[in-house]
Amino acid sequence: MRFPASLAAPVLLLALAVPARADFLLAAGKETALLLNRTPAIFLTDPPGAKTDLKARARAQIEGKTLRVTLSWEDPTEDAVSGSKRAAYGSDPIYRKPTEKTDRFGDAAAMMVPAEKGVRFPGIMMGDPAREVRISLWRAGAEPETLRGRGRGTVEKAPAAAGFSAAQRRSGSRREVAFTIQEFDPELPVAFAIWEGASGDRNGYKWYSPWYLVRP
Amino acid sequence: MAKTQYAMVMDLNKCLGCQTCTVACKKLWTDGDGMAYMYWNNVETRPGKGYPAGWTSAGGGFAGGQLLPGEIPPIEKYGVPFEYDYSQRLFEGKGKPVMPHVDPSFAPNWEEDVGENDRGENFYFYLPRICNHCTHPACLEACPRKAVYKREEDGIVLIDQERCRGYRQCVRACPYKKIYMNEVAGVSQKCIFCYPRLAQGTANACAKQCPGRLRFVGLLGDPESPVHRLVRVHKVALPLLPGKGTGPNVYYVPPFNPPRRGNSGKGLLEDPRIPWKTLTDLFGPKVKEVAQRLEAELSTAQAGGRSEVLQLLIGRDDSVRYRIAAKTPAGHAG
Numbered sequence: 251m252r253f254p255a256s257l258a259a260p261v262l263l264l265a266l267a268v269p270a271r272a273d274f275l276l277a278a279g280k281e282t283a284l285l286l287n288r289t290p291a292i293f294l295t296d297p298p299g300a301k302t303d304l305k306a307r308a309r310a311q312i313e314g315k316t317l318r319v320t321l322s323w324e325d326p327t328e329d330a331v332s333g334s335k336r337a338a339y340g341s342d343p344i345y346r347k348p349t350e351k352t353d354r355f356g357d358a359a360a361m362m363v364p365a366e367k368g369v370r371f372p373g374i375m376m377g378d379p380a381r382e383v384r385i386s387l388w389r390a391g392a393e394p395e396t397l398r399g400r401g402r403g404t405v406e407k408a409p410a411a412a413g414f415s416a417a418q419r420r421s422g423s424r425r426e427v428a429f430t431i432q433e434f435d436p437e438l439p440v441a442f443a444i445w446e447g448a449s450g451d452r453n454g455y456k457w458y459s460p461w462y463l464v465r466p
Numbered sequence: 467m468a469k470t471q472y473a474m475v476m477d478l479n480k481c482l483g484c485q486t487c488t489v490a491c492k493k494l495w496t497d498g499d500g501m502a503y504m505y506w507n508n509v510e511t512r513p514g515k516g517y518p519a520g521w522t523s524a525g526g527g528f529a530g531g532q533l534l535p536g537e538i539p540p541i542e543k544y545g546v547p548f549e550y551d552y553s554q555r556l557f558e559g560k561g562k563p564v565m566p567h568v569d570p571s572f573a574p575n576w577e578e579d580v581g582e583n584d585r586g587e588n589f590y591f592y593l594p595r596i597c598n599h600c601t602h603p604a605c606l607e608a609c610p611r612k613a614v615y616k617r618e619e620d621g622i623v624l625i626d627q628e629r630c631r632g633y634r635q636c637v638r639a640c641p642y643k644k645i646y647m648n649e650v651a652g653v654s655q656k657c658i659f660c661y662p663r664l665a666q667g668t669a670n671a672c673a674k675q676c677p678g679r680l681r682f683v684g685l686l687g688d689p690e691s692p693v694h695r696l697v698r699v700h701k702v703a704l705p706l707l708p709g710k711g712t713g714p715n716v717y718y719v720p721p722f723n724p725p726r727r728g729n730s731g732k733g734l735l736e737d738p739r740i741p742w743k744t745l746t747d748l749f750g751p752k753v754k755e756v757a758q759r760l761e762a763e764l765s766t767a768q769a770g771g772r773s774e775v776l777q778l779l780i781g782r783d784d785s786v787r788y789r790i791a792a793k794t795p796a797g798h799a800g
Contacts, residue, residue: 331632331649347499348547349649352637353538392652403611406629453610453633 276310276319276440276462284308284321284442286457289375304457306444310464317434317464321359321442325425329447330391331356355452358389358445361416361429363438365398371439371461375402375454384408388416388427390447402454439463470791471601471621472659473686473693474673475703476594477719477779480680483578483592485509487672487681491596494671495658500650502547506657507672508574509594513582513744516593517574518543518643522747527604527641527710536638538647545573582744589739591721593748594680596672597644597657598706599623601713605656608639613654620685620791621715622659630654641710669788679781684789686715691789692778693717700775702756702763704749719779720745720753722760735761 276282284306306323331354364372365382372381376399385397385405396411413432418425439461445451491507510516518524518539526536548566555564581590599616603623606614613629614636616622625636625645630653636645637654645656660670668674673681684691686698696703696719703717724739725732735757745753763773781787 331652345549346497346502347650348502349500349504349541349647351541351649352503352544352647353540353634354649355634405611453631453635 274460274462276308276464278310278312278464278466281307281309282462284459284462286442286444286459289454289456289458304444304446306442306457308442308462312434312436312464312466315433317431317440318428319361319440319464320426320428321361321444322421322424322426323444324423325357325446326423327357327446327448328390329354329357331389331447355445355447355450356390356392357425357447358387358451359416359418359425359427360385360387360443361431362386362441362443363431363434367435367437373401374441374458374460376405377401384411384414386414386416386429386431388418388429390418434464436464436466468601468616468618468621470619471686471715472599472664472791473684473697473715473717474596474659474670475682475693475696475717475719477680477682477781478591478593478721479719479723480678480779481509481592481594482678483509483511484677485575486675486677487594488574490671490675491657494660496655500648501646501655503541503544504646504648504655505574506644506646506655507594507596509592510575511578511581511590512593512748513590514577514580515572517545517595519572521643522707524643525641526639526643527707527712528602528607529711531711533604533608533639534641536641537643538634538637539643542572544646545570545576584739584741585726587726587739589724589741589744591724591740593706593718594672595642595644595706596716597623597659598642598712598714598716599657599659601715602711604639604641604710604712605636605645608635609633610635617661620661620664622661623656624658624661625654625656627651627653627655641707641712642714664790667790669784669790673788674784679787682781682787685791688789688791692781692787695778696775700759700778702759702775702779704752704756706748708750708752718749719760720749720756722757723764 286304309320311318362383362385365384372378372383377383378401382400387395394416396408396414397405398408399405415430418427441461442459444457487507496504508517524537525534527534546568548568548570550564554560581588599622611629613626632652634647645654648655669683673683682692684693686693688694697717703719705714705717726737726739763775767773767776
């Protein structure tokens with residue numbers, strides 16, 4: 251049976267519109283400009299999102315089974331929530347560490363990976379009920395955390411997660427957060443999120459990337 | 467909705483503004499790191515800015531079942547807690563006077579007793595406030611992690627400190643601004659209605675310590691409880707800002723009888739010292755009916771009759787003011 255020529259164009263368009271999996275690549279050793287999207291408003295009360303796009307880059311390195319990704323972006327403001335400094339009179343034992351700002355939000359960044367291999371990648375918003383994700387989270391002023399999630403609102407500390415770490419440093423006005431995963435499976439993709447504390451970012455208010463495959 | 471609901475009634479005619487409730491709560495629950503600016507219980511002078519300043523117009527709550535936008539108050543609206551430099555002055559021999567470490571410009575109860583002036587007469591009253599443990603909590607609705615929950619067994623609204631990640635959607639949503647961010651702990655915190663005390667059959671610290679005996683505690687659905695009798699039977703107590711749509715479970719007996727000078731014996735209905743608008747803005751339009759009921763009860767008592775409402779409001783001892791579920795038979799619906 252001959253394939254009707256009139257169907258060629260629709261079939262091609264359909265194939266382009268429904269890719270089987272993400273094709274974004276992070277080539278090891280190269281700086282890659284990340285595609286970042288802004289989450290839409292969740293509640294009617296949500297504030298409008300940022301009007302200018304955040305430009306971030308990622309650089310992956312693979313050494314044996316260890317993956318290290320350095321995420322960097324322009325962040326002129328230093329915003330931290332936890333760990334406020336003791337005030338000048340803090341030597342008094344009855345003195346309590348204060349809350350200095352009630353309306354301040356902290357800078358943060360995260361790298362997410364599927365908890366295990368699968369035919370489909372997990373949902374980009376912290377996984378989905380059928381596909382768990384692991385998240386390495388760095389937050390200004392707080393200890394890095396490893397979290398797990400199965401969809402929005404389900405994120406919690408991953409009790410037995412080992413081999414994930416995150417560290418941050420400044421390079422002028424540019425912030426760099428390095429995420430490391432030991433025993434990384436190269437078939438798994440990674441995705442990123444950045445929260446700008448100065449813009450009131452927290453929870454769903456953030457910049458997020460699609461899944462990226464890391465290529466040596 | 468919870469099966470049962472703890473509620474509190476506060477008789478504003480008896481509040482002295484002494485802040486004993488505030489201190490009782492502060493020492494018991496908010497004496498830790500990051501909590502200095504928090505007053506789960508505060509007493510503010512009305513009319514006034516309140517605490518945090520301008521909370522009545524800071525948004526939040528519901529309209530047509532939808533959450534309304536609200537403000538996250540900055541620390542300056544709560545008042546920056548100040549410390550005194552005692553050590554330098556007293557122990558280090560430095561000659562500087564003992565001064566607050568910031569220049570204070572606002573604090574809880576900053577404008578105590580200022581009130582307002584109406585036709586040449588000053589008026590004010592005290593408004594003690596705690597979390598309202600609402601029937602439809604806006605904080606619960608707004609939390610994206612469902613860290614805020616309402617206990618089915620008694621209707622008390624709590625924040626799971628393990629689930630909370632300090633997003634402050636609850637702070638924005640609460641029309642009473644009774645949820646506070648603890649920056650040091652990285653979580654939001656609020657009045658817990660002294661649930662550990664209730665579990666032992668003891669009334670809330672703010673109620674138990676009140677020298678004016680103005681607080682009544684019990685289950686709203688318990689026919690024997692003072693809150694049931696004041697709210698549902700005698701209908702002399704009203705929630706704060708009922709138009710916010712959250713169904714508060716803290717009720718107030720409004721101030722009903724400060725006569726204007728020279729009108730001794732006249733009450734709010736005849737010649738109000740407190741303008742009606744001041745009261746309706748806080749307690750809604752039903753406040754006039756409540757004032758009429760209270761005036762009628764007062765007239766009865768003044769004529770030598772017996773008023774169960776006034777006897778109850780006197781609150782002679784704990785057994786009159788509190789009926790804690792741990793000491794009552796089970797099965798009362800809230």
